[in-house]
Amino acid sequence: MIPELGHFALILALCLSCCLAVLPMVGVQQQRASLMMLGGALSSGVFIFCALSYAALTWSFMVDDFSVSYVAANSNSALPAHFKFSAVWGAHEGSFLLWTLIMAGWTFAVACLSRSLTLVMRARVLAVMGFLTVGFLLFMLLTSNPFTRSLPVPPQEGADLNPLLQDVGLIVHPPMLYMGYVGLSVPFAFAIAALLGGRLDSAWARWSRPWTNAAWAFLTIGITLGSFWAYYELGWGGWWFWDAVENASFMPWLVATALIHSLAATEKRGVFKSWTVLLAIAAFSFSLLGAFLVRSGVLTSVHTFAVDPERGVFILGFMTLVVGGSLLLYALRAGRTHTVVAFDYLSRETLLLINNVLLVVATLAILLGTIYPLIYEALMGGAKLSVGPPYFNAVFVPLAMLLLVAMAISPGSQWRSGSVGRLLRRQWLYVPLSLVVSTAVLSGYETFSMGTAIALVLAVWVLFNLIEDLWRHIANKRDKLRAIFAQSPSWYGMWIAHLGIAVAVVGVAMTEAFSEERDVRMEAGDVVSVAGYDFRFDGVRLAEGPNYVADRGAVFVTRNGTPVVTMFPEKRRYLARGNVMTEAALHGSILRDLYVALGEPVGDSAWAVRVHVKPMVRWIWFGGLLITVGGLITLADRRYRHRLRREAVVGAELAT
Amino acid sequence: MNARSLFVPLGIFLALVVTLAVGFRLDDPHKLPSELIDRPFPAFSLPSLADQAQTLTEASLTGEIALVNVWATWCAACVIEHPELMRIAREEGLPIYGINYNDDVDKARQWLVRYDNPYRTVIVDGEGRLAIDLGVYGAPETFVIDEKGVIQYRHVGVVSRDIFDTTLRPVIDVLRSRQAAIEPS
Numbered sequence A: 001m002i003p004e005l006g007h008f009a010l011i012l013a014l015c016l017s018c019c020l021a022v023l024p025m026v027g028v029q030q031q032r033a034s035l036m037m038l039g040g041a042l043s044s045g046v047f048i049f050c051a052l053s054y055a056a057l058t059w060s061f062m063v064d065d066f067s068v069s070y071v072a073a074n075s076n077s078a079l080p081a082h083f084k085f086s087a088v089w090g091a092h093e094g095s096f097l098l099w100t101l102i103m104a105g106w107t108f109a110v111a112c113l114s115r116s117l118t119l120v121m122r123a124r125v126l127a128v129m130g131f132l133t134v135g136f137l138l139f140m141l142l143t144s145n146p147f148t149r150s151l152p153v154p155p156q157e158g159a160d161l162n163p164l165l166q167d168v169g170l171i172v173h174p175p176m177l178y179m180g181y182v183g184l185s186v187p188f189a190f191a192i193a194a195l196l197g198g199r200l201d202s203a204w205a206r207w208s209r210p211w212t213n214a215a216w217a218f219l220t221i222g223i224t225l226g227s228f229w230a231y232y233e234l235g236w237g238g239w240w241f242w243d244a245v246e247n248a249s250f251m252p253w254l255v256a257t258a259l260i261h262s263l264a265a266t267e268k269r270g271v272f273k274s275w276t277v278l279l280a281i282a283a284f285s286f287s288l289l290g291a292f293l294v295r296s297g298v299l300t301s302v303h304t305f306a307v308d309p310e311r312g313v314f315i316l317g318f319m320t321l322v323v324g325g326s327l328l329l330y331a332l333r334a335g336r337t338h339t340v341v342a343f344d345y346l347s348r349e350t351l352l353l354i355n356n357v358l359l360v361v362a363t364l365a366i367l368l369g370t371i372y373p374l375i376y377e378a379l380m381g382g383a384k385l386s387v388g389p390p391y392f393n394a395v396f397v398p399l400a401m402l403l404l405v406a407m408a409i410s411p412g413s414q415w416r417s418g419s420v421g422r423l424l425r426r427q428w429l430y431v432p433l434s435l436v437v438s439t440a441v442l443s444g445y446e447t448f449s450m451g452t453a454i455a456l457v458l459a460v461w462v463l464f465n466l467i468e469d470l471w472r473h474i475a476n477k478r479d480k481l482r483a484i485f486a487q488s489p490s491w492y493g494m495w496i497a498h499l500g501i502a503v504a505v506v507g508v509a510m511t512e513a514f515s516e517e518r519d520v521r522m523e524a525g526d527v528v529s530v531a532g533y534d535f536r537f538d539g540v541r542l543a544e545g546p547n548y549v550a551d552r553g554a555v556f557v558t559r560n561g562t563p564v565v566t567m568f569p570e571k572r573r574y575l576a577r578g579n580v581m582t583e584a585a586l587h588g589s590i591l592r593d594l595y596v597a598l599g600e601p602v603g604d605s606a607w608a609v610r611v612h613v614k615p616m617v618r619w620i621w622f623g624g625l626l627i628t629v630g631g632l633i634t635l636a637d638r639r640y641r642h643r644l645r646r647e648a649v650v651g652a653e654l655a656t
Numbered sequence B: 001m002n003a004r005s006l007f008v009p010l011g012i013f014l015a016l017v018v019t020l021a022v023g024f025r026l027d028d029p030h031k032l033p034s035e036l037i038d039r040p041f042p043a044f045s046l047p048s049l050a051d052q053a054q055t056l057t058e059a060s061l062t063g064e065i066a067l068v069n070v071w072a073t074w075c076a077a078c079v080i081e082h083p084e085l086m087r088i089a090r091e092e093g094l095p096i097y098g099i100n101y102n103d104d105v106d107k108a109r110q111w112l113v114r115y116d117n118p119y120r121t122v123i124v125d126g127e128g129r130l131a132i133d134l135g136v137y138g139a140p141e142t143f144v145i146d147e148k149g150v151i152q153y154r155h156v157g158v159v160s161r162d163i164f165d166t167t168l169r170p171v172i173d174v175l176r177s178r179q180a181a182i183e184p185s
Helices: A002-030 A033-062 A069-074 A081-087 A092-113 A119-143 A168-183 A185-197 A202-233 A244-269 A273-296 A309-336 A348-379 A389-412 A427-442 A450-474 A480-484 A489-514 A618-636 A638-647 B004-027 B076-091 B105-115 B129-134 B161-182
Strands: A516-522 A527-530 A533-544 A548-559 A562-567 A570-574 A580-583 A585-588 A592-602 A606-615 B045-047 B055-057 B066-071 B096-101 B121-125 B141-145 B151-156
Touching: A002 A033, A002 A092, A002 A119, A033 A069, A033 A081, A033 A092, A033 A119, A069 A092, A081 A168, A092 A119, A092 A168, A092 A185, A092 A273, A119 A185, A119 A309, A168 A185, A168 A202, A168 A244, A168 A273, A185 A202, A185 A273, A185 A309, A202 A244, A202 A273, A202 A618, A202 A638, A244 A273, A244 A348, A273 A309, A273 A348, A273 B004, A309 B004, A348 A389, A348 B004, A389 A450, A389 A489, A427 A450, A450 A480, A450 A489, A489 A606, A489 A618, A516 A527, A527 A606, A533 A592, A533 A606, A548 A585, A548 A592, A548 A606, A562 A585, A562 A592, A580 A592, B045 B121, B066 B076, B076 B096, B076 B161, B096 B129, B105 B121, B121 B129, B141 B161, B151 B161
Parallel strands: B066 B096, B096 B121
Antiparallel strands: A516 A606, A527 A533, A533 A548, A548 A562, A548 A570, A570 A580, A585 A592, A592 A606, B045 B055, B066 B141, B141 B151
């Protein structure tokens, strides 16, 4: 009964979202405020019914209702309760329900928090979001219904959640990522609404900014968690694979990063308007493209869901309609905005433009690498080919380094005007200082690549400039300590996010250059030395978990005779599906990670053991966390709320 | 900005969509491999499930328009389509030959006892050789063959009442009318 209620709630949500997509727009057309105002109520309705539907599916998981096919395929009565809860988004249907719920959630949030928008703008924004929700709900009801029953013979037991997904990191990673993907629909809706109204002004940019920052922050933490999960769960010790699905999340992130910077210029200086609108459309388009790549099975990847052509056709059609329609609207309308604001070649505007060009070029290069296998297949009549990390590293790393250069000198830049002298003010000091610090760090190692050295120098250089920026903000204040805490949230956000980038770059450079790795055959009592640590293998014992049995190894680690830690890597066999999973043991600290994974048994008592020592690898994810925090802090900026209220002119646009 | 350059993003996007659509069509696993239509059923010589001493060949499938259904006990979806196969065998006057694919013979027999047997004969394809010749992706799959054993249609996935009525029945009706035209009875 409950699953049917969930299904029914979805249908009701579809009906309401159809109204949401149509009625406020009709209201705008006919200048009827009563219709325009319906947006708020309809958004709440869509959200409530999506939430009910989601609750119904969660309930089916919690009570082990295996007559629901989706539950039977992704759960098991022995599965721990928190994994039953997260198994809801463990496969295609449920994860898309979560996606739709989040879409409804963002729409509801916009309805609640944008009462200060003009009536027309608010009606248009909500209607665009309603239209997107219609598409998602239709997709789910027509091709991916999570409530389908397998009657009359329901299975006695479920097939269990994919063991790869039985992990706490995976409870959090997809919701965060979806919050980011779907959140980008808000700036998209603002952009479409602004194009429809023919008004691309700084008020529009200011409205878009907090929403973009929020979505971007969620996307950042989602990608960071995904990278961390891949590191400790997949058992390869890698943290980024340039996998098609990773790229699918990285491309919207890069475009959204460009959008954030471009919005700043549009809001503050009224420049780049049409470019900013294009980025807002592009950011969400890349989200949809990501959904298509992941859910159609067109590219193979560790992440892809089961192949179903019907789904692929639907998403491709929907994407063509939404993105094609938006770009057509853009082509017809964006030309009307004329920017007559001048700025110097060395101003902050120019730096932001450079930032944007680099980010977009990087995105297009990654897009090309991601879909190149498809192009090749189409041209060569079905021949398969894959583009590996060498391509992506070769194109992305140099662009990232140029971005760091722009980032390093940007805090000293000024809006509108600038000069060589101003931009390079203290760089004569910071560049040599960065070289000295980097040399000191690298002197402990025998060999390193040029790339490592450059990346490290750039990161340190960024850091010096950030410190100078902090100093500049407090230098002329009497109480300097208090001044540190009295800056605007926007500035803190920028500062912390830039710091996060520098921290992550240091982590990447150090890990990639100085990780040591050994694959050895070990018997109980054997010792292997890696990067100054001695790993003693103490044999393997049987261990039992709730839904698996494991061979559990014990590895005693010492450094110069001092005990460090005992690590317990596992080889788990999950009972329901019979999958064997490697559960690596990790011991992390600020400066290095120890990583031990059990391979296969070799002979009677020996095991293949893989040992890594990875210096500063945690800095990568700590950097990601800082970037996220930076993005979230900007939301506290009161500027967004105060000015909104002042400019709220209800119905003023009606006359135009 | 030049008005025409505003159309550039749209152009790039449409090129992308075409690429995706083409790549997607190439990968479509439900597409019937063209080399199989109008080809005779691949040659085989395999035991029967009911009596393993008896050997079946492609000639065993000729004589009538029929369905050939690939199934296995490990295939959960086969349980779902089973009632429809029972109905077809009972009501449509259409023989169904089974290919028991990569399976355990004893389990397969128990399965047919437990759920009932819609098949005229079941071919035991223990190593999956015949399935490879047929280009089977997985169970269940259903082929329509004419009275000479020539493959006329292939369906991947569960046969439901809906799928039978909308896709298989039209193929069978065409075959039946052709048969009636050749040998008027």
